[in-house]
Amino acid sequence: MNxxxxxxxxxxxxxxxxxxxxxxxxxVRRTPTLFPALMDCMHHEDELVxxxxxxxxxxxxxxxxxxxxxxRIQLIKLAAVAEQxxxxxxxxxxxxxLELSRRDCMIVAGVLRRYLRDQSRIVKTxxxxxxxxxxxxxxxxxxxxxxxxxxxxxxxxxxxxxRGRKLLAQLRAERVPSSPEAST
Numbered sequence: 001m002n003x004x005x006x007x008x009x010x011x012x013x014x015x016x017x018x019x020x021x022x023x024x025x026x027x028v029r030r031t032p033t034l035f036p037a038l039m040d041c042m043h044h045e046d047e048l049v050x051x052x053x054x055x056x057x058x059x060x061x062x063x064x065x066x067x068x069x070x071x072r073i074q075l076i077k078l079a080a081v082a083e084q085x086x087x088x089x090x091x092x093x094x095x096x097x098l099e100l101s102r103r104d105c106m107i108v109a110g111v112l113r114r115y116l117r118d119q120s121r122i123v124k125t126x127x128x129x130x131x132x133x134x135x136x137x138x139x140x141x142x143x144x145x146x147x148x149x150x151x152x153x154x155x156x157x158x159x160x161x162x163r164g165r166k167l168l169a170q171l172r173a174e175r176v177p178s179s180p181e182a183s184t
Contacts, residue, residue, distance in 0.1 A: 006038060010052040015086070021052045025059050035060070035067050039074070047084055054090030065097035072098050079111045085120040092126035096133035105138040113148070121157040128152060128160060132167040135174070146171055 006027075009020040028034050038060075041053035061068050068075065075098065079091040092115055095108045112134070115127035128149060135142045146168065153164030 006034065007041060007044065007049055010041060010044075010049045010056075011046060013048065015048065015051065018055060019048070019052055021056050021059075024052075024056050028056070028060055032064075032067065036070075039071050042074075042078060042087070047086075050084060051086035051090075054087050054094075058090045058093050061094060061097050068094065068098050072100070072104070076104065076107060076111070079108070085118065085123050088115055088118060088123045089120065089126040092123065092130040096130050096137070100134075100137055102138055102140075105134055105141065109134055109141055109145070116148075116152065121159055124152070124156065125159045125163050128163055128167060132171060135171065142171060 006024055009024050011019070013019050024038070028038055038053060038056060041049055042057070044050050044053065057068075075091065075095060079088070079095055082088050082091060092112055095112070098104070098108075100108060109131060112127045112130045115123050115130075118124055118127070131141070131145045132149065135145055149164050149167050149171070153161050153168060156164065
């Protein structure tokens, strides 16, 4: 399968269908050199292709986050301008997988905070997860993200409340324990 075939495999059907996305996942796993061609599909004119590409990228980078790194700037810029909900929710999951500088973490956190104002509850829930995941790279974000998650856990949709409770518990568990010298 070549890059044109990837686009063909991701076209058609309706928004509720993943089409042949899993076939593309299997193909790119076997042939990682196709990943750059897949990334190009994130900018495709067809919203179904963009949506399914984002899904494929998200699935592939769970185990191969390093594949994203050459596309760091492209992904951050895309996330900043993306309007399509399906693209946004996948980008919210993918961005924290990048190795980010402190400056980039702040930029991504700003994008994800903006996603919290999206009409889609899925986008909001994924943005909450993305913000919590960012704190692993930049623990200084915890002080601003924890109260935000607390507020969303009280006022958001059922999915946001559930995810928020889990994320807040995770953030509490990840607190840096005090050093032994401090307690003696």
